[in-house]
Amino acid sequence: MSSLHVRRGGRLLEVVIGVALALAGLFGVLLPLLGVTGRIDPMDARDVRIDAVTRVPAAVTGGPVRLHGTHRAEIALAHPDVQQRILLALPDIFYGALLIVVLAFLLRMARTLREADVFVPENARRLQVIAAAIVTMGVFGPAVDAITTHLLISGTAVSPAVPFAYTVSAAPLFLGLLVAALAEVFRQGTRLREDTEGLV
8 A cells, every 4th residue: 555655656746847847948948049049039138246336327227238226236138139149048048957957867766766666776876967967056057147147248338337246055065965965875775775685
């Protein structure tokens, strides 16, 4: 009976992860790509952080690249060209692609849960990939955002008002380490099961 409950839980988990995977593909990758190609309205704005005491000059509020607000501000492009559309969409595509990787490997793990056999060597490796993807998001995601923002405003009146800002949050790094530790638990569990089966 408990095995039946585990299988049902595994199927439900597969459905939930499958829906999340589809949404990540749609909103994280497909729609930004369609915006780049002009199939749908492209992104034309990016949230930025500036010094709270920065005085925004009048020139910044007009022209092809505009800056609105202070501290938590927004840069807006009136008519972004293809290169600018790529730069605007790149951070979302980067995060979306890595999220798809994480969810795809979680989906494979959920299938082993349905079969009531989670301690398999593949799951330890899948957790290692998930951990690496999470750390990559935490370390390189902010870099992609900072670099593309710099390229968008470089040579415009907005550039002096928006500093190059690259900060890494501790949360994804901590989460990545936790998942890596869980991968080691799975690896040890797999080895223990193999040793036990060898004694039988």
